[in-house]
Amino acid sequence: MSNAALQSKIDDLISGLPTDLFIAGEWRAAQGNKRFSVENPATASELTTVADASIEDGDAALSAAVTAQETWGDTAPRDRGELLRAAFEKVLERTEDFALLMTLEMGKSLSEARGEVTYGAEFLRWFSEEAVRIHGRYSVAPAGTSRLLTLQRPVGPSLLITPWNFPLAMATRKIAPAIAAGCTTVVKPASLTPLTTLLFAQILQEVGVPKGVVNVITTSKSGDVTDPLLRDERLRKLSFTGSTEVGRHLLKSAADRVLRTSMELGGNAPFLVFQDADIDAAVEGALIAKLRNIGEACTAANRFLVHKSVHAEFTRKLTDRMAEKSTGPGTDEDADLGPLISESERDKVHDLVRAAQEAGAKLKTGGGVPNKTGWFYEPTVLADVTANSPIFHQEIFGPVAPIIAFSDEAEGIRLANDTEMGLVAYAYTRDSARTLRLAEKLDVGMVGINTGIVSNPAAPFGGVKQSGIGREGGFEGIEEYLETKYVGLPDPNAGN
DSSP states (O other): OHHHHHHHHHHHHHHOOOOOOEEEEEEEGGGOEEEEEEEEETTTTEEEEEEOOOHHHHHHHHHHHHHHHHTTSOOHHHHHHHHHHHHHHHHHTTTHHHHHHHHHOOOOOOHHHHHHHHHHHHHHHHHHHHHHOOEEEEEOOOSEEEEEEEEEOOOOOOEOOOOSSSSTHHHHHHHHHHHTOOEEEEEEEOTTOOHHHHHHHHHHHTTOOOSSEEEOOOOSHHHHHHHHHHHTOOOOOOESSHHHHHHHHHHHHTTTTEEEEEOOOEEEEEEEEEETTTTHHHHHHHHHHHHHHGGTTSSSEEEEEEEEETTHHHHHHHHHHHHHHOOOOOTTTTTOOOOOOOHHHHHHHHHHHHHHTTTOOOEOOSSSSOSSSSSSSEEEEEESSSSSSSHHHHHHHHHEEEEESSSSSHHOOOOOHHHSSHHHHHEEEEEEHHHHHHHSSSSSEEEEEEEEOOOOOTTHHHHHHHGGGOOOSSTTTGGGGGEEEEEEEEEETTTO
């Protein structure tokens, strides 16, 4: 596609986007007609502006969700599921629009963005099927003198706060189970990437999701708008994906009202390579685990722990493959890696690399800022990283692979667990007994064995320690939006 044709396509897409607030089934301007800019990180230029919600706008969105909850919670599960199925099909029909939009506002390559459309849409299909599988039970009490009835009901109006790195998938991963469970929602997308969520809201409107079931508020003042909602007695649940620092603040606010919470927070994933690993396969898995989404993923491999006997070979091969990767706008089909989300995030990555070098790490490739417009960073490999280096303990969120050697399995596990985070770990080994030991001893919520990717809509996603609370996806995902109610019944045989 020529540059002129691509620009024409971009202009048509942007001009046709909804950019206002979506409240009670209507697109409306923010109070005072305030708006803020959304930029393309590959060019540092403005894409468009969107409505900048106020506290009053947030209150209006919650009021719409509360009103809709009165009937939505009693809507037939099949009807809820069919709406999600229709949205699934509609999203896939517009794969190219969603992919291009995510590339423009977030930076990832078009190929990765297309993959996210497939992944994000799968949450709609998965939870369309789970909507009709909300269960209860009936049993005889142990003493035999009464009966126990349990049933599940929707939690109620929910505030969903999504991050910028997976604009579609993080929205569908929260909105789909809420709809399936019968909960209404107020969705607050990241201010850096609100356009994808607005387009998805338009899809929900087109397939017939009732007014007020899903409300979307975009704002440049997230805390100012969401904190009053967390204090509102009508709100029943908070689901947040983002940094641990922000998650801690939200948990404190949610605690005042004992809100149901789901938190998917930071990661610091170890990638272990044992002496019996297939090194070529491990390198391929490392590239996936490190470079997916330009390294801007909570599941990204953050620390490469390699057995000393294969350390040199793995380092050499990973360095060679990383050095081959090119950077460029996500719309450039020849570029391997797009830009990071912002200048400040790019600078954080560069600061971590320099601090690691100052602490003794050896730069094998990369380590610099390309001389081009946009927030790009070179794919980087650091060897001989020490366990006390800042880069070992902080989430990098960029295309940087720090490598440290270990001497035996026990040390590898100790280093892997040496973090306050516990989202995911990866390990390459051909020893089945070791695989089982790792599954039990790695202090994380998810483990990938001989694979560089674990995310799957049919699997429970989430972590332990300061990586979060609750699970998204899988059979467990809908449980986050359901309350269990117990009903005690008399023995129906009494008196007969």
